[in-house]
Amino acid sequence: MKLLNPLLLSIFSIISSASGAPTSVKRGNDQQGVVKVDFNVHRGSSVGTAQLGAQAKRNFKRNTDGTAAIVLENEQSFYMANMTIGSNHQMVGVLLDTGSSDLWVNGRDNIYCSKTSTTGDSTVSKLLETRDTTSIDCSLYGTFDTSMSTSYKSNGSDFAIYYADNTFAKGEWGHDDVTFGSVLVNDLSFAVADEATSEVGVLGIGLPGLETTKTQYENLPMKMRSAGLIHSSVYSIYLGSNAEKGTILFGGVDTSKYQGLLKTVPMVDVASNRIQVEMNDMTYNGMSFFNHQFYPALLDSGSTLSLFPQAVIDLIVSVIDLQYYEELASYIGSCSMIESSNFTFNFGGARIDVPMFNFFFEHMVVNDDGVSRTCVLNVGVSDNVTLGDSFLRGVYTVFDMEKYELSLATATFGDDTENIQPYVDSVPGAILMSKMTLVQICLMWLQGVYL
Numbered sequence: 001m002k003l004l005n006p007l008l009l010s011i012f013s014i015i016s017s018a019s020g021a022p023t024s025v026k027r028g029n030d031q032q033g034v035v036k037v038d039f040n041v042h043r044g045s046s047v048g049t050a051q052l053g054a055q056a057k058r059n060f061k062r063n064t065d066g067t068a069a070i071v072l073e074n075e076q077s078f079y080m081a082n083m084t085i086g087s088n089h090q091m092v093g094v095l096l097d098t099g100s101s102d103l104w105v106n107g108r109d110n111i112y113c114s115k116t117s118t119t120g121d122s123t124v125s126k127l128l129e130t131r132d133t134t135s136i137d138c139s140l141y142g143t144f145d146t147s148m149s150t151s152y153k154s155n156g157s158d159f160a161i162y163y164a165d166n167t168f169a170k171g172e173w174g175h176d177d178v179t180f181g182s183v184l185v186n187d188l189s190f191a192v193a194d195e196a197t198s199e200v201g202v203l204g205i206g207l208p209g210l211e212t213t214k215t216q217y218e219n220l221p222m223k224m225r226s227a228g229l230i231h232s233s234v235y236s237i238y239l240g241s242n243a244e245k246g247t248i249l250f251g252g253v254d255t256s257k258y259q260g261l262l263k264t265v266p267m268v269d270v271a272s273n274r275i276q277v278e279m280n281d282m283t284y285n286g287m288s289f290f291n292h293q294f295y296p297a298l299l300d301s302g303s304t305l306s307l308f309p310q311a312v313i314d315l316i317v318s319v320i321d322l323q324y325y326e327e328l329a330s331y332i333g334s335c336s337m338i339e340s341s342n343f344t345f346n347f348g349g350a351r352i353d354v355p356m357f358n359f360f361f362e363h364m365v366v367n368d369d370g371v372s373r374t375c376v377l378n379v380g381v382s383d384n385v386t387l388g389d390s391f392l393r394g395v396y397t398v399f400d401m402e403k404y405e406l407s408l409a410t411a412t413f414g415d416d417t418e419n420i421q422p423y424v425d426s427v428p429g430a431i432l433m434s435k436m437t438l439v440q441i442c443l444m445w446l447q448g449v450y451l
């Protein structure tokens with residue numbers, strides 16, 4: 001997430017729809033050993049203004065001096081889920097974040113929560129209001145009132161987290177019973193912020209090495225595991241067809257949501273605590289954009305766009321024959337070609353097709369012949385590859401936080417049928433790319449399995 005490095009921004013949020021007392025929490029049709037949590041995808045420039053279903057765009061603006069500027073809109077994505085905390089089931093929203101590892105929520109007494117909504121017209125309050133630039137609207141995602149939960153216990157330790165965008169959260173560590181989806185997690189460690197400059201708390205489910213505490217403790221995936229709710233610290237992320245909703249399955253895989261086999265590759269540079277894999281190529285119709293280079297690719301749900309080195313973008317432009325369009329200061333191409341093609345990503349031999357259109361947006365051009373549709377390349381530039389929401393929404397991704405592996409497959413968007421399988425000691429139905437022998441590869445190729 002916005003922790004330490006803005007590129008790590010990868011957030012999700014939890015607000016709560018759960019009702020009913022913990023004792024009456026229903027397991028529903030949930031598969032044993034799997035915890036399902038739904039989330040909404042909000043996009044925007046900040047959590048406070050992000051909206052459900054917004055689209056990331058590069059907008060062209062002409063400066064007063066005549067120069068052109070590209071303005072990114074809705075460049076961040078936020079995966080927002082719901083949870084309830086405490087004996088009286090207080091609904092709190094948090095951002096689901098694979099780039100940090102602690103859970104914290106806004107306390108009811110967060111001093112930055114808007115003091116403006118109830119103030120009258122007095123000059124003094126107006127003055128305070130204008131000076132208080134960091135005042136936030138805590139009603140957006142809810143706050144947690146520790147005094148109302150009889151099961152809440154503070155443990156007396158201080159909590160503090162600072163983000164690269166200068167926001168921060170400070171408070172105390174404590175523990176209480178928390179409900180996610182239809183599942184109750186007893187006695188979960190989390191922090192309650194009494195000073196935080198973000199409207200919404202964060203549910204960090206990243207690598208344990210990113211916990212802010214001196215010694216490691218059981219964060220949510222680990223706690224679910226030790227409580228026997230799941231078999232391993234593993235979760236799968238899937239976004240629905242319109243990319244406005246998604247599901248995270250702790251401890252399992254929904255094998256009905258992807259095509260072919262899940263392909264497992266190791267995370268690289270785990271010491272950095274970022275979720276990265278080695279990316280060996282990216283192609284269209286067998287033509288490479290990587291030119292024999294390879295790059296570490298950061299998987300970042302908090303970035304709406306995907307980012308590529310300039311050399312890769314130059315090859316995309318020439319290989320798929322995009323034209324520079326001055327009006328938008330961007331590259332454009334034929335929508336009919338783009339909508340019917342894939343980019344193929346190659347991670348150590350695991351090939352994943354992603355619809356090419358995910359990396360474009362549609363734009364209407366007015367010219368002498370009337371109005372025509374064009375598709376505008378919508379990627380960012382960075383020395384390293386970042387695979388953001390535009391990639392993730394085309395892919396079924398399994399994060400194995402114990403074996404430091406990712407399993408990937410092209411996502412499919414069919415009906416609501418589910419086939420949820422628990423992870424017992426390996427990702428159900430996945431093949432480990434590095435362990436595959438040449439013989440196996442040949443056999444699979446003969447059987448027509450496309451890797």
Ligand SMILES: *[C@@H]1O[C@H](CO)[C@@H](O)[C@H](O)[C@H]1NC(C)=O
Binds near residue numbers: 015016039
């Ligand atoms: C969370 O709760 C809010 C408010 O009830 C609701 O609008 C939203 O759809 C819920 N989100 C999810 C992912 O269920």
Ligand SMILES: *[C@@H]1O[C@H](CO)[C@@H](O)[C@H](O)[C@H]1NC(C)=O
Binds near residue numbers: 155214
């Ligand atoms: C309080 O909880 C945090 C997180 O679990 C832990 O790191 C810290 O050591 C705990 N403090 C005490 C005094 O037990």
Ligand SMILES: *[C@@H]1O[C@H](CO)[C@@H](O)[C@H](O)[C@H]1NC(C)=O
Binds near residue numbers: 342353
């Ligand atoms: C794109 O990839 C998907 C998944 O592999 C495949 O089903 C589809 O046929 C591909 N489309 C094209 C045009 O190659």
Ligand SMILES: *[C@@H]1O[C@H](CO)[C@@H](O)[C@H](O)[C@H]1NC(C)=O
Binds near residue numbers: 007269296383384
């Ligand atoms: C690119 O990746 C390398 C290796 O992981 C890292 O050292 C470097 O800081 C990254 N650069 C940027 C701009 O993130």
